[in-house]
Amino acid sequence: MSKTSNSKSDARQRIVETAERLFYADGVRAVGIDRVIAEAGVAKMTLYKHFPSKDELILAVVKYREEKFDAMFAKWMERHRKSGLAPLASFFAALKDWFKSPGFRGCMFINTCAELADADHPASKFSAEHKERFHELLKQVVQEEQGDKVATKVTPAIALLVEGAIVSAVMRQSPKPADVARDAALSLIAG
Amino acid sequence: MSKTSNSKSDARQRIVETAERLFYADGVRAVGIDRVIAEAGVAKMTLYKHFPSKDELILAVVKYREEKFDAMFAKWMERHRKSGLAPLASFFAALKDWFKSPGFRGCMFINTCAELADADHPASKFSAEHKERFHELLKQVVQEEQGDKVATKVTPAIALLVEGAIVSAVMRQSPKPADVARDAALSLIAG
């Protein structure tokens, strides 16, 4: 029943996408509302109609970020799997693709938690839940390759390797931690 | 040749210690100069005489933080070693002590890098160097227990486990990742 342009809202989507780009690049506190509306090309009232406060915008952005990240990661992983790589190897290859992607600045969920400095903030809570979901994905990958028992045993440790690799990739400005993490993960499974 | 109070500067030290406490608790961007001087009980001009800009204060704070952290960590580790724990086990026990300490909010160096969002900022560069030094300490611990060859081989992976444990402890609000990391580290050495 609707047609030309917006089924939900054109402006809303533009705001979320712009805010996600700016928040990821410069941080949620460093980027002001004025900059978001300027770069999104919307009026201030339009933003405040869709998001009653900046905190609600931040929450909407991290939710959108999860969708976008999951899609990116799945696409990368799929490509490696189709080229013959094993499930877990594909996972770490995708991780490295992410580290090498232009504008990489670490995990937005970790960064946002660090910036907000408030574990009760809705965006912080959502970020913590995202990590659970991401580690669940990791567990499924391990499971597919190694079975239930091994997956249950080693996934928590591999998850630490993955998180450590993300942080180290940022601090060292290098994608290499992905390889270190992959080798260690395989060693944990073998051991 | 000086006497009663300040050999370098009493006020300077109070500023740095107060700023470190506030910056760690709430983040470097969330805490303003006004709050630092109010809680430190100094005049604004006193702060700006010692630190020409907030960026320079941030740099001084992370430098001080490294000293303080190293001392805390060494004290914790020493206690576990004196109680008979092996070097690497003492390291992870100290890590867990840190996670359980009141007001724990993760690694200040990681958090500051995330907030500054600028790899060229002096405080970001110092933070990256701190990580190198911290991992060097870890390597020495592994070396003492397992010798040069093993240390060179497994320390990079153990460092990822440690960083991952720090991040996970914050996001999950639990000290348990320290145990997961310890077990995985021992498994990597055995494997």
Add this chain to the structure above:
DNA sequence: GCACACAGACAGACCTGTCTGTTCTTTGGG
């Protein structure tokens, strides 16, 4: 008297959030 630090006003920029208009598009009645 002199150096140091406290106290607080001040400037100029920027922040979030509110408000008033204007323009454009869609929709529906005659």
Add this chain to the structure above:
DNA sequence: CCCAAAGAACAGACAGGTCTGTCTGTGTGC
């Protein structure tokens, strides 16, 4: 087909607060 009504979003002024950084006095200990 036409025109009016209504909704959505653009544009930008505005208020009230906070930010960094500067400046002028006042007090205090050597």
